[in-house]
Amino acid sequence: MQRRLLDWYDAHAQPFPWRTARDPYAALVAAVCAQQTQMSRVLEVYGRWMAAFPTLAVLARADRAAVLQTWGRAGYPRRAVALQEAARRCMQEHGGALPRDAESLLALPGVGPFTAAIVRTFGFNDDAPAVDTNIVRLVGRLVFGDLQPARDTRRAEVEAATAALFPPGEGARWNPALMDFGARVCTPRPHCEVCVVASMCAARPRFAAGEVAQPVRAQATFEGSDRQTRGRVMQVLRDAADEPSGTDVALATLARRAGATTTEERARVRILLGRLAEEGLAWTDGRRAGLGQPPS
Numbered sequence: 001m002q003r004r005l006l007d008w009y010d011a012h013a014q015p016f017p018w019r020t021a022r023d024p025y026a027a028l029v030a031a032v033c034a035q036q037t038q039m040s041r042v043l044e045v046y047g048r049w050m051a052a053f054p055t056l057a058v059l060a061r062a063d064r065a066a067v068l069q070t071w072g073r074a075g076y077p078r079r080a081v082a083l084q085e086a087a088r089r090c091m092q093e094h095g096g097a098l099p100r101d102a103e104s105l106l107a108l109p110g111v112g113p114f115t116a117a118i119v120r121t122f123g124f125n126d127d128a129p130a131v132d133t134n135i136v137r138l139v140g141r142l143v144f145g146d147l148q149p150a151r152d153t154r155r156a157e158v159e160a161a162t163a164a165l166f167p168p169g170e171g172a173r174w175n176p177a178l179m180d181f182g183a184r185v186c187t188p189r190p191h192c193e194v195c196v197v198a199s200m201c202a203a204r205p206r207f208a209a210g211e212v213a214q215p216v217r218a219q220a221t222f223e224g225s226d227r228q229t230r231g232r233v234m235q236v237l238r239d240a241a242d243e244p245s246g247t248d249v250a251l252a253t254l255a256r257r258a259g260a261t262t263t264e265e266r267a268r269v270r271i272l273l274g275r276l277a278e279e280g281l282a283w284t285d286g287r288r289a290g291l292g293q294p295p296s
């Protein structure tokens with residue numbers, strides 16, 4: 001199974017720069033960008049980010065508004081703030097470099113087990129099994145025979161099985177091999193007919209018999225959601241930061257540009273702006289608002 005999946009990866013590997021750079025910072029940026037974002041969009045934001053903040057030191061001393069501008073429309077901008085906080089922590093506590101051990105990595109803002117494993121394998125070539133949704137699906141099917149492992153198999157069991165399959169010394173190939181195979185072959189509706197490990201797969205007979213994997217959950221409606229309005233507010237603040245005349249905007253203008261037309265919608269914009277301020281993404285003095293932190 002290891003050989004077949006690694007051979008498949010060698011033939012189909014996507015040439016993402018962070019996979020071969022052996023740069024822990026590049027691996028961190030890519031892993032954080034990939035959280036809740038499709039791979040096709042990760043490359044774009046990763047390239048923009050590395051051009052603006054090529055090192056931990058540059059990122060640590062960057063202006064918060066510039067950090068959020070660079071993150072742009074990639075979504076969930078708290079990730080950008082967490083990246084900068086992690087960079088600052090590395091400058092203060094780790095001599096300006098990312099730590100290598102899992103415990104220290106997990107103590108950094110925005111770094112969970114998957115991101116720590118990616119930093120360790122791509123950045124340091126250490127043995128660290130990563131488990132993302134694609135790997136849960138693939139390993140859960142291969143080992144446990146479940147159609148929809150995210151629902152049917154306990155996460156701890158999938159993680160233990162993933163660790164047991166891990167080929168020592170091959171993490172920088174193995175982790176992306178499983179991720180890519182899960183994303184491209186063992187998809188929610190799997191392509192068993194072209195699968196190189198079909199003969200070893202515990203779920204293959206069930207799919208061959210016509211069973212179908214049910215979706216884990218329906219996608220929450222985006223239209224009209226708080227998430228949509230938050231995105232609009234952030235876009236207005238980024239646009240204001242881009243204008244040569246200033247970096248902030250009056251609250252009435254902000255609400256109008258964010259599409260709020262009723263008293264209720266304007267109140268909602270104010271509430272969401274308050275939350276953005278609490279998260280360090282925006283500031284407001286009750287009359288005006290801006291991106292990042294208030295001007296000193």
Ligand code: SF4
Nearest residue numbers: 186190192195198201
């Ligand atoms: S045989 Fe089908 S279900 Fe099993 S690993 Fe391959 S693609 Fe996934």
